[in-house]
Amino acid sequence: MPPWTDAGAPELNGTVSGTASVDFVRPQLQNIEIRSRAGVLAPVLSKGITIRSLELFEAIVRLGSVVEAARACGLSLPAASQQISNLEMSLGVTLLDRSHRPLTPTPAGRLYLARVRDALGQLRRASAELAVPDVAHLTSLKLGMIDDFDIEITPDLVRALARNLENCKFSLSTRPSHQLLSLLAEGALDIGVAATPETAVAGTTQYTLLREPFVLVTPAGFRAGGSGADVLPQLPLLRYDRGQMLGRQIESYLARHRLCPPDRFEIDSNQSIMALVASGAGYSITTPLALIRAREFLSKVTISPLPLDPLSREIALYAREDLPGSIGSEMAASMRVIIRERLIAPMTGLAPWLDAEFRLIEA
Incomplete structure (x- = not known):
């Protein structure tokens, strides 16, 4: 034996x-x-149960369409249909209600979906942790992160980095983008993650991570409408601090469309703005990242596309040009995995129409 x-x-x-x-x-x-x-x-997995089929099932429920899910997963429509058929056959249950559009999960599908999301989340987080660059050879690492990542991204990234920081002096700064860009320009950071400015950041290599659209957020049930000067909701605009890049970008958008909402509120706290919108005190123009940071208010607000032409911004990782090896590109790759799981998947699940615009920018 x-x-x-x-x-x-x-x-x-x-x-x-x-x-x-x-x-x-x-x-x-x-x-x-x-x-x-x-x-x-x-039990072991039957042949029809694959990671790709689980990702496809999750995408179909999120997008409500096999066609859109196939496109998102990089599959042809026949291949996607076969994957789902094989998955249902392997499980011995029907996962999708095909009698309605958009497609919705059956009761068994809803139960399975919760477990699928948990499993895919664990796999993606494990991939992200394994992809984190080896920084053990560094004696110092100064990292700056945009405050929009403070809850969902930064903790996972730092936890993964910590495995290799035994001999490294590590510092982390969480700040608004304009402050991080200043620190990068001064050479006070080795790596910074911030919204992209209009001009390049000298002395750094840029790795763009994601693009996100600006959205209109109003109190739940409030329906904006009208045209011309009435295209914005007839409520007070809760402005972001114009000292921040986010606030300045919104003001430029309003000016470009010759919209002049009364200047009553200007707030530098994302949570306070969302709390005021949820209470019915006004509306705001914001981004999916800001909404996720204030997820406790999401059940009390309505998220809509901007009423005029779209507006978007990009978030990028900036690494000092003299950093050794490929630390910048490796960290960017790791962050994209975490961003997909912790930010994009939950937000597009809540508002599927965001799927085309709220997306990763691959290297």
Whole structure:
């Protein structure tokens, strides 16, 4: 008897092509089990259950369309349809209600979707952690992060970096973009993540991470309408501080369209602006990143596209040109994985119409 069949080691009944197992599905197993002396450990995945099929199922529910989901996942329509059919056949249940448009999950599909999102989230976070660059050879690392990433992105990134920071003096600054760009220009940061300015940041290499549209946010149930000067809601505009890049970009947009809402509120706190919108005190022009930071108010607001032409901004990672190796590009790649999971997926799930505009910019 081989040594690995000692007490407690698994014995395989049937042919098993891998060792992966999950706890969220009971597929038709065709009499294949992994057993130990203590009994059955876990089912193995049937052939029709793949990471790609799970990603596709999640995208169909998010977008309400197999065509759109196939495009988002880089599949042809026939291939996507076959993936979903194989997934449903493997599970022995119908996941999608095809009698309505947009497509919606069945009760079994909703139950499965919750587990799928958990599983994909774990896989994406693991990928991001493994992709974080090795900074063990650095003696110092000064990192600056845009405050929009403070809740969802920065903690995951720093936690992954911490594994390699034993011999490195590490500092982290969380600030608005205009302050981070000044620090980068002064050479006070090694790496900074900020909204892109109109001109290049001297002495750095830029790695663009994502593009996000500006949106209109009003109290829940409020319907904006009209034309000309009445195209904006007939409520007070809750302005962002014009000392910040976000506030200045919004003001430029209003001026370009010759819109002059009364100048009553100017606030430098995103949470305060969202709290006021949720209470019915006014409306604002903001971005998906700002909305996610104030997610506790999302059930009390309505998110809509801007009533005139679209406006967007980009967020980029800036790395000092003299940083050794490929630290900047590797960190950018890691951050894109976290951004997709923690920002883009939940926001486009809430407002599917954002899917085309709120997106990663790949290297």
